[in-house]
Amino acid sequence: MPKIDVSFILLSVLCLIVGIGMGIVMGAAHDFQFTPVHAHLNLLGWVSLALFGLIYKAYPALKTSWLAKAHLILSGSTAVIFPVGIYVSIAHENPAVAIAASFVALGGVLVFLANLVRVFFFAEKATTIADEALA
Template sequence: MARIDIWFLLLAAVCLTAGVSMGIAMGILHDFSLAPVHAHANLVGWASLGLFGLTYRAWPGLRDGWSARLHFVLSAPAAVLFPLGIYLSIAQEQPMLAIVASFLWLGGVLTFLGKLARLALTTREEATEAAPAPVLPMPAE
């Protein structure tokens, strides 16, 4: 999946927008009963998906193979459904979606762990090399 880094980062930014918006709404209403939903949108959505994307960007060798796609297919819906499931658990006392989403998330995390372990154990230097830092143009003086 050639652009998996961008897809992870794009979804992370969407989750960040949702989490921040929810935080603002909670602050305006002075009602923080859904703080766990807000926290999971930011932690699972923004922080974790963003770190996945940056890791794929830094080590392009991780993008190779079917497991990168599997990682996204498990993690992307889980990051969206997990906060929604927590909401349903708090507001409606229906925890099933949160439970299912947490297992999807675990599957994505274990897939990522496997990819990192495989990369760490590989002897091919080109596979373990981090991508070079981009050269940014210097502003004209």
Template sequence: MRRIDLAFLILATATLLIGVGMGTWMGLTHNFHFAPVHAHLNLLGWTSLALFGLCYRAYPPLAASRLALPHFALAASGAICFPAGIALSIADLTMEVAKLGALLWTLAVLVFLVALVRLALGERAGLEKRAAPAVAA
């Protein structure tokens, strides 16, 4: 994906809009039954997705990683599926969607951690190669 940072930020802002709309509705109706859904939309959707996008923007090699697109797919799916699943669970319809969303989100965070560690190790190896003094024979 060419601009994975923007993809994360656009999705983050879309979930923020949904979360803000839901918060406004809850405040106007004084019905806070779905507050956990609102909280997860804002935390996973807005905050986490935006931070992922900013990290990809700050570290271009991270965005060029083969893990960037799978991370986006897992994070986007989890950020949408998890709050929707919480809503279905609160409505006593099913817990399975929430479980799937939680699993997707956990995998997304794991993939991001692996990508960050790979980036850190790669940068460290690159620094060690550049900094190694020449040995005189």
């Protein structure tokens, strides 16, 4: 999937927009009950997804496996579902969605690890964009 890096980065920016918007609303209302939701939108959404996207951009060989698409599906959906699960846990005292989403998040990271191991240890040559520019 050649646009996996772009997909991660665009999704991360959407999470950042929602996270900032939520922070503005909480600040204006002086109600910080849902700060963990805001924090996880920014951490799992903005930070993690953006880093994944940049890593896929830096190492194009990572994009060549079905693992990249599985990683996007698992981590991208978790960045949205996990904060919703935290909201439900706080507002309705039902942590089931947050617990389930945390396992999906772990799955996404394990798939990413498998892809990294595949490229860095078993592929012919894992080149970076900088390496390709110098060649």
